[in-house]
Amino acid sequence: MSIFTIFITALVTENVILTKFLGICSFLGTSNKEKNAIGMGISVTFVVLVSTILTYLINKYILIPTNSTYLQTITFILVIACFVQITELVIKRYFKSLYKSLGIYLPLITTNCAVLGIILTNIRSDYNFIESIFNALGSSLGFVLVLYIFALLRDRIEKNNIIKSFKGIPIALITAGIMALIFGRLV
Numbered sequence: 001m002s003i004f005t006i007f008i009t010a011l012v013t014e015n016v017i018l019t020k021f022l023g024i025c026s027f028l029g030t031s032n033k034e035k036n037a038i039g040m041g042i043s044v045t046f047v048v049l050v051s052t053i054l055t056y057l058i059n060k061y062i063l064i065p066t067n068s069t070y071l072q073t074i075t076f077i078l079v080i081a082c083f084v085q086i087t088e089l090v091i092k093r094y095f096k097s098l099y100k101s102l103g104i105y106l107p108l109i110t111t112n113c114a115v116l117g118i119i120l121t122n123i124r125s126d127y128n129f130i131e132s133i134f135n136a137l138g139s140s141l142g143f144v145l146v147l148y149i150f151a152l153l154r155d156r157i158e159k160n161n162i163i164k165s166f167k168g169i170p171i172a173l174i175t176a177g178i179m180a181l182i183f184g185r186l187v
Helices: 004-013 024-028 034-063 071-092 097-107 107-111 114-123 127-158 169-184
Strands: none
Touching: 004 127, 004 169, 024 097, 024 107, 024 127, 024 169, 034 071, 034 097, 034 107, 034 114, 034 127, 071 107, 071 114, 097 107, 114 127, 114 169, 127 169
16 A cells, blocks of 8 residues: 555544544544644644654564564553653643643543554554554544544534534534544545
8 A cells, every 4th residue: 555545544534533433532622622623633643643653663673573562552552641741741831821721631642542543553554664654644634634624613513503402512423423424435
């Protein structure tokens, strides 16, 4: 498979949120404002890319040669947690309003299953280093794209008259389902 195909597939048709249902917590929690969606998306993208690079190298040059692949999950979570902490410190220092608006969802990137899911997809698909980077980039940009579009839609939905039983999460989940149908048919 070409790197372009890997990238586009990860970006659109196998979108980590809409088809794999990973990262739903931050998807619903930070998509209430466009600014929050972009901030969370960029943070997740940074963590995914750096974690992909490090976990690929750790897996290929340490875990596989020493026959310690049973330590993959715990090792990958440790790498992700380290970079989430670094990301949180940078955002707290340089982007204070974004830090406050993201609230609890920023440290929860550590437990965002989309981040670990992307890394494990790279390994399970037996991608080489470049393919892993392109899959990680496509997946994380797909995360940003869906988060941003969803924030725009939620803003419009909240301005409309929705019946009481559909307000909040129910209409958000229906909207996400429709988005999944659209994204799955784009390519």
